Amino acid sequence: MSPNLSVAEENYIKSIYHLQQDAESVTTNALADHIKTKPASVTDMLKKLQLKNLLNYNPYKGFRLSKEGNKAALNIIRRHRLWEYFLVNQLQFNWDEVHDVAEQLEHVISRKLVDKLDAFLGYPKFDPHGDPIPDGNGKINYQQQMPLINLPLNTAAIITSVQNQSSDLLAFLSNRDMHIGTKVEVKQKLNFDNSLEVKIKNKQSFHVSEQVANAIQVNPL
Amino acid sequence: MSPNLSVAEENYIKSIYHLQQDAESVTTNALADHIKTKPASVTDMLKKLQLKNLLNYNPYKGFRLSKEGNKAALNIIRRHRLWEYFLVNQLQFNWDEVHDVAEQLEHVISRKLVDKLDAFLGYPKFDPHGDPIPDGNGKINYQQQMPLINLPLNTAAIITSVQNQSSDLLAFLSNRDMHIGTKVEVKQKLNFDNSLEVKIKNKQSFHVSEQVANAIQVNPL
DNA sequence: ATTTATTTTTAGACAAACCTAAAAAAAATT
DNA sequence: AATTTTTTTTAGGTTTGTCTAAAAATAAAT
Numbered sequence: 478m479s480p481n482l483s484v485a486e487e488n489y490i491k492s493i494y495h496l497q498q499d500a501e502s503v504t505t506n507a508l509a510d511h512i513k514t515k516p517a518s519v520t521d522m523l524k525k526l527q528l529k530n531l532l533n534y535n536p537y538k539g540f541r542l543s544k545e546g547n548k549a550a551l552n553i554i555r556r557h558r559l560w561e562y563f564l565v566n567q568l569q570f571n572w573d574e575v576h577d578v579a580e581q582l583e584h585v586i587s588r589k590l591v592d593k594l595d596a597f598l599g600y601p602k603f604d605p606h607g608d609p610i611p612d613g614n615g616k617i618n619y620q621q622q623m624p625l626i627n628l629p630l631n632t633a634a635i636i637t638s639v640q641n642q643s644s645d646l647l648a649f650l651s652n653r654d655m656h657i658g659t660k661v662e663v664k665q666k667l668n669f670d671n672s673l674e675v676k677i678k679n680k681q682s683f684h685v686s687e688q689v690a691n692a693i694q695v696n697p698l
Numbered sequence: 699m700s701p702n703l704s705v706a707e708e709n710y711i712k713s714i715y716h717l718q719q720d721a722e723s724v725t726t727n728a729l730a731d732h733i734k735t736k737p738a739s740v741t742d743m744l745k746k747l748q749l750k751n752l753l754n755y756n757p758y759k760g761f762r763l764s765k766e767g768n769k770a771a772l773n774i775i776r777r778h779r780l781w782e783y784f785l786v787n788q789l790q791f792n793w794d795e796v797h798d799v800a801e802q803l804e805h806v807i808s809r810k811l812v813d814k815l816d817a818f819l820g821y822p823k824f825d826p827h828g829d830p831i832p833d834g835n836g837k838i839n840y841q842q843q844m845p846l847i848n849l850p851l852n853t854a855a856i857i858t859s860v861q862n863q864s865s866d867l868l869a870f871l872s873n874r875d876m877h878i879g880t881k882v883e884v885k886q887k888l889n890f891d892n893s894l895e896v897k898i899k900n901k902q903s904f905h906v907s908e909q910v911a912n913a914i915q916v917n918p919l
Numbered sequence: 920a921t922t923t924a925t926t927t928t929t930a931g932a933c934a935a936a937c938c939t940a941a942a943a944a945a946a947a948t949t
Numbered sequence: 950a951a952t953t954t955t956t957t958t959t960a961g962g963t964t965t966g967t968c969t970a971a972a973a974a975t976a977a978a979t
Contacts, residue, residue, distance in 0.1 A: 485936060505957055518937055520958055525935090537944055537957060568814040581806040587799045593789040706966060726927055739967055741928055746965090758927060758974055 479549065480529055484584045487553050488512060489522050490531060493542055494550035502539030551615035557583040558604035558611075559594050565605040566598065572605040573647035606647075607638025607657040607694065623697075626673065626690035628663050634695035635660055641692035650693075653683060661695060700770065701750055705805045708774050709733060710743050711752060714763055715771035723760030772836035778804035779825035779832075780815050786826040787819065793826040794868030827868075828859025828878040828915065844918075847894065847911035849884050855916035856881055862913035871914075874904060882916060 482490070492511045496503045505523070509516045523540060526532040531546035542550060560582040564570040570578075592613060595601075602618070603609055611617040622637040636659045639650065654677060655661065664682050665674035671687035685693075703711070713732045717724045726744070730737045744761060747753040752767035763771060781803040785791040791799075813834060816822075823839070824830055832838040843858040857880045860871065875898060876882065885903050886895035892908035906914075 483935075506955090514936090515938065516957065517939080517959085521936070564811075568811070568818050570810075570814065574810070578806070578808045578811050581808070582803075585799070585802040585806070587802070589791075589795070590785075590789070590799050593791065597789050704965075727925090735966090736968065737927065738929080738969080742966075 479545075479552075481586075482549065485522070486526065486529075486531075487549075487584055489519075489526065490542065490546055490550050491553045491557075493532070493540070494547065494554070497541050502541050504539055548615045551611040551617060553583055554617075555611040555613075555615075556585070556591055558608060559591065559598065559601070561604045561606070562598055562601045562610070563594060566601075571648075571651070573644035573651065575605065576642040576644065603638075603657070605657070606640075606642070607636070620694075621696060622694040624691050625661065625663065625675070625685070625693040625695050626671065626687065628661075628695055628697065630663050630666065632697055633660055633662050634697040636693060637696045638694045639692055640694060646689065646692060649689070654678070654680065655693070660698075661693075700766075700773075702807075703770065706743070707747065707752075708770075708805055710740075710747065711763065711767055711771050712774050712778075714753070714761070715768065715775070718762050723756075723762050725760050769836045772832040772838060774804055775838075776832040776834075776836075777806070777812055779829060780812065780819065780822070782825045782827070783819055783822045783831070784815060787822075792869075792872070794865035794872065796826065797863040797865065824859075824878070826878070827861075827863070828857070841915075842917060843915040845912050846882065846884065846896070846906070846914040846916050847892065847908065849882075849916055849918065851884050851887065853918055854881055854883050855918040857914060858917045859915045860913055861915060867910065867913060870910070875899075875901065876914070881919075882914075 489508070489512065492508060493503055496507055496511060500507075505516045505519050509519045512519070523532060523534050526546065527534040527540075531543055531549060532540050533543050534540040557579050560579040561575045564575040564578060565572055595613070601610055607620070609618050609620065620637050624640075625634075625636075628634050636655060636657055638657065639647065641647075650656070659677055662676050663673050664676050667674070671690070673685045673690045674682050675685045675690075676682040710729070710733065713729055714724055717728055717732060721728075726737045726740050730740045733740070744753060744755050747767065748755040748761075752764055752770060753761055754764050755761040778800050781800045782796045785796040785799060786793055816834070822831055828841070830839050830841065841858050845861075846855075846857075849855050857876060857878055859878065860868065862868075871877070880898055883897050884894050885897050888894070892911070894906045894911045895903050896906050896911075897903040
């Protein structure tokens, strides 16, 4: 059923999965960019994945993961997020330090390992960045959430996730005491650069750029 | 200082380390056998490791790890054994199930990960098979031990390690209640096949083949 | 001390995953 | 609708780590 995948193949599948979340179909250049390789290399790999029935590929038109490819992606994401949870909650890593290590750990292939890790961690539902962890059958529960930048003014909301793995950004958020679960409110929207004036708890309000406000996902109370 | 090593290179280094424990120098064929590859492939890799100053290589004569190669090996072994300890003591794997997974985990490269794992586990000194875990500086403390087959008759001894990762053998030992720390005594040596009659605790004595008796290491009380 | 057998190395190929440069297809512009 | 630009694919090369077959070196046996 599930064929053995190389690390390279897994990385392609994972990237395609993420890219196709916000688009009908994925393009060669977008994937090349995302995976930091050249378009020609992407084309090579697309053919390979197509041949393995992991991809629906229309030359020159774009591509999406097949049903089977999707399942494979969710498996990789499951491993990645469980390891991130382990690193933060057991090994005391900061949430801005875990991404690169989890990128390696996710390629360790053992169903038993993943299931036992899951049990050991107490079947967590979300990783340290607030992203949902797929279960052993590839079922994933997306949260209802919106980017902070779309939150109406003076409306209390809870930070549910951060859609950016940059350790600089994550450290910046920690520094401002913005974590998953933190209550926020937007006090002001500055139109010339789309930045926000944000307030949490009883602290003084502070400034947040458009990029950051796009990465922070919230759920209004 | 320490160059980045591929998984293949790490596997060669680890195998050479183990082979040179019981020999002056290692031969191409022995390594090819151990690593399940062909002698020609070994020769190729030897040249590469020599070039990276990890190996002292005399064509046609044999080879040993250099000082730097040894350090690299101990690092790999440290990672392998810490993960084995984690799998058994945290994730509840049996000692006969951990080898293959640890073979994958040992190639995850992050100094911080290894050190935090070590701390999380409480700086264990021995892995589940009784082998010593090198510290962060590559220092390793070998135990005083001898193969069970050399233990004099009717002399109580403690099992200190098992020098064989075969899951069949390990499951066999578990089944006979022979674990690290178990007290054993040899009741009889059968000369026609070098097998032993062994007794533990107040259980009935049982039979152990030459191969098994060679793998079990003990320390007389 | 030759000859024979074994071990090791060299030579040349192959697959995976990448690359650059050129060609082909699709999209955008005039 | 024809031309230009952009995107994508093809063609051919490189590196890593493997292989087989043949050659060279060493070891063993007569």
